[in-house]
Amino acid sequence: MDLSSINPILLLASLMVAATPILLAAIGELVVERAGVLNLGVEGMMITGAVCGFIIAVATGSPWLGFVGAAIGGAMLSLLFGVLTQFLLSNQVATGLALTLFGLGLSALMGQNYLGIRAPAFPDIHVPLLGDIPVIGPIVFQHDPMVYVGLFIVAAVWWFLNRTRAGLVLRAVGENHDAAHALGYHVRQTRLLAIMFGGACAGLGGAYLSLVRVPQWTEGMTAGAGWIALAIVVFASWRPGRLLLGAYIFGGVTVLQLNLQAAGLAVPVEYLSMSPYLATIAVLVIMSAGRAPGSLGRIFHAAR
Amino acid sequence: MTETLLALEGLTKAYPGVVANRNVSFSIGRGEIHALLGENGAGKSTLVKTIYGLVKPDSGSMILNGATFAPADPGAARRAGVAMVFQHFSLFDAMTVAENIVLGMDIPPSPRAIAGEVKRVSHLYGLPLDPDRIVGDLSAGERQRVEIIRCLLQDPKLLIMDEPTSVLTPQEVDILFTTLRKLSAEGTAILYISHKLGEIAALCDTATVLRQGQVVGTCDPRQTAPREMAELMVGTVLQSPVRATRPEGPILLALRSLTAPAPQQFGTALKGIDLIVRGGEVVGIGGVAGNGQDELVAALSGEMSVDDGMVLLADVPVGRAPVNARRAAGLLCGPEERLGHAAAPDMTLTENALMTGVARKELANHGFLRWPAARDFAKEIIAAFDVRTPGPENTARSLSGGNLQKFVIGREIMQDPKVLVVNQPTWGVDAAAAAAIRQALLTLADQGVAVVVISQDLDELMEVSDRFCALTDGRLSPSRPARGLTVDEIGMMLGGAHDLEAPHLGASGSTDERLASHMKQDTRP
Numbered sequence: 001m002d003l004s005s006i007n008p009i010l011l012l013a014s015l016m017v018a019a020t021p022i023l024l025a026a027i028g029e030l031v032v033e034r035a036g037v038l039n040l041g042v043e044g045m046m047i048t049g050a051v052c053g054f055i056i057a058v059a060t061g062s063p064w065l066g067f068v069g070a071a072i073g074g075a076m077l078s079l080l081f082g083v084l085t086q087f088l089l090s091n092q093v094a095t096g097l098a099l100t101l102f103g104l105g106l107s108a109l110m111g112q113n114y115l116g117i118r119a120p121a122f123p124d125i126h127v128p129l130l131g132d133i134p135v136i137g138p139i140v141f142q143h144d145p146m147v148y149v150g151l152f153i154v155a156a157v158w159w160f161l162n163r164t165r166a167g168l169v170l171r172a173v174g175e176n177h178d179a180a181h182a183l184g185y186h187v188r189q190t191r192l193l194a195i196m197f198g199g200a201c202a203g204l205g206g207a208y209l210s211l212v213r214v215p216q217w218t219e220g221m222t223a224g225a226g227w228i229a230l231a232i233v234v235f236a237s238w239r240p241g242r243l244l245l246g247a248y249i250f251g252g253v254t255v256l257q258l259n260l261q262a263a264g265l266a267v268p269v270e271y272l273s274m275s276p277y278l279a280t281i282a283v284l285v286i287m288s289a290g291r292a293p294g295s296l297g298r299i300f301h302a303a304r
Numbered sequence: 305m306t307e308t309l310l311a312l313e314g315l316t317k318a319y320p321g322v323v324a325n326r327n328v329s330f331s332i333g334r335g336e337i338h339a340l341l342g343e344n345g346a347g348k349s350t351l352v353k354t355i356y357g358l359v360k361p362d363s364g365s366m367i368l369n370g371a372t373f374a375p376a377d378p379g380a381a382r383r384a385g386v387a388m389v390f391q392h393f394s395l396f397d398a399m400t401v402a403e404n405i406v407l408g409m410d411i412p413p414s415p416r417a418i419a420g421e422v423k424r425v426s427h428l429y430g431l432p433l434d435p436d437r438i439v440g441d442l443s444a445g446e447r448q449r450v451e452i453i454r455c456l457l458q459d460p461k462l463l464i465m466d467e468p469t470s471v472l473t474p475q476e477v478d479i480l481f482t483t484l485r486k487l488s489a490e491g492t493a494i495l496y497i498s499h500k501l502g503e504i505a506a507l508c509d510t511a512t513v514l515r516q517g518q519v520v521g522t523c524d525p526r527q528t529a530p531r532e533m534a535e536l537m538v539g540t541v542l543q544s545p546v547r548a549t550r551p552e553g554p555i556l557l558a559l560r561s562l563t564a565p566a567p568q569q570f571g572t573a574l575k576g577i578d579l580i581v582r583g584g585e586v587v588g589i590g591g592v593a594g595n596g597q598d599e600l601v602a603a604l605s606g607e608m609s610v611d612d613g614m615v616l617l618a619d620v621p622v623g624r625a626p627v628n629a630r631r632a633a634g635l636l637c638g639p640e641e642r643l644g645h646a647a648a649p650d651m652t653l654t655e656n657a658l659m660t661g662v663a664r665k666e667l668a669n670h671g672f673l674r675w676p677a678a679r680d681f682a683k684e685i686i687a688a689f690d691v692r693t694p695g696p697e698n699t700a701r702s703l704s705g706g707n708l709q710k711f712v713i714g715r716e717i718m719q720d721p722k723v724l725v726v727n728q729p730t731w732g733v734d735a736a737a738a739a740a741i742r743q744a745l746l747t748l749a750d751q752g753v754a755v756v757v758i759s760q761d762l763d764e765l766m767e768v769s770d771r772f773c774a775l776t777d778g779r780l781s782p783s784r785p786a787r788g789l790t791v792d793e794i795g796m797m798l799g800g801a802h803d804l805e806a807p808h809l810g811a812s813g814s815t816d817e818r819l820a821s822h823m824k825q826d827t828r829p
Binding site for chain 2: 171293
């Protein structure tokens, strides 16, 4: 084993890239759950976003348009979930699971002609001045733009939830939908918008895999990232700051174990592969002190 | 009376299968405290929801301040000057007091300004509140203050209060009434919904009585005998429970320093509870919800295991015995929550009868259920307790609150208990069913059974109990004979309300007057 082959600066730099897809999907799901809806279809929305983004990026040659298409694709799929659960009052758990299966199948169908193609390049940006700082520059300021978009979304969600009236209403709807309804807030509309935001974020996360990380289309390429995003939301106690920490721990341990595998550590590969999941859940469980939104997963019926 | 603030004209609202309001007309004057009286299901809630913009009437109209008033949603009602304090609080547990208040306002001030406003208004009306506290940590009385202050910050012309006193201690009720009288003196009209006639006589200027969705009378509650109002509400002549004097029986239930930690986060720990209950005796345990009632019932029923010697059933230690062993030994419990605790909502009455009756009524044979016997048992309960249902194959959920309560209490009584513990036996039950349940408990005591009644309704406890104890923060006061106990003494026993202060401006209503109003609460003849 040769640990000297691991470059700590490259390791830390790739951490942010590895964490971004999960971070994007998780921050969307966090908003959905704060509004009181449990959408287990994150995996399905992610992979639909991955294939939509890939198709549009290949067709137009623009990764940016690809990301826009991915967000729209994810949001459309989540809209299906929203109509089923909010208007037809279907069970959220069952509908979410079905959405995952549906998304996996739909994406495989849509992506049939796109196997083995490379995505258009999405160059890293080199932040002026900051990117030139030794050590910190390469780690933090020399990534592709979506890394920063992801961080911006997390910060914006925090600000929205804690500093705006619309965010307060969204939390109120998630905390006690009957009381929110009694005060005259529109529970369904609020939830539908939250669900679509969650779908769009999951779509972005999926497209980040197919356009940046891999970057090509393969069936089932999300490989459980949607599920870990769901877990991170819960273990982060539905708080954006902790969610960022959880995503980075997951990303960090992922790249570390890949590096260790490459360095030939004398531990079975299976243990290394499971380590990101164990580490993330262990850390967040230890920190966890939060409480789920009061109406999470409950069906809202306005007639009462 | 002064000029009219709100006039209702011919309001009608029908739901599939039931007419909630039929041609309801009355008016409320400026600064008037107007009572809306009625049984459960009389249509009170639908009516106030109509005024608050949550329900749209099928026909009829409202006139507020001389202009047509048809609010499309609660926001529109609030802008027109109508505010409402809900029966089941419309609060958000995980949020702060300030956030909860902001959510009820249409044009919210800045977060910093709101904290100052909350402090100012709460001080002015004698309702102290810390804007930064999390609502989930507050007592029921404090939570209601949040709702009231949320309304007051909007300068309402009409304040609707739906059963506001059901969760308050007598002292908290006094504070509330002082606040309401002060508001009324300032010109705010109050529509006050309650079925506690004593309170209405003490507080209200006018009362409108609803029965089955229709206005059946209007009266001045200060001039009308409570019995008359009660009969107007129910539509029949009420029977009062009969208590016989009973010989003192043997000690059937003894609690010895019953101590237990709180079973969950917002629960209450039980602290050294001592109690002896003899056969043929009814012991009433009063107290505001959340002071250990649920935990005490759980420790008695066996849902919560305690040290063996802490609970003695006829001198046999049963503190560790599981639920069914205690049932088999004759210690039966009727918990507070009808749907979900006392009965499984989507199972039939036969199945529900089977679930607690299986041991004492021998409804199972080597693990196989004896369905015909279970069905007969359910039918017996239905017949004996006048449960209105088409038959035992109907689900528990399909019964009205009062009927299901008669069923679950009857189910325990029909099993010939040695000791029966009931928690809130008549909560949310109409007056006729409540009287029937209380009579059944007294009859049971006449047969030599030891009965423990836990309730927040002091009138009820005074009516049925031989001895009274107060449960406060998991501690049980020594018992006192119920006869001759005054409201003041009960209030002292209940403690609580220590942090309340008197309102700061000259409020009407002397202490004596308010105490007198409590004592008048004994409305059932």
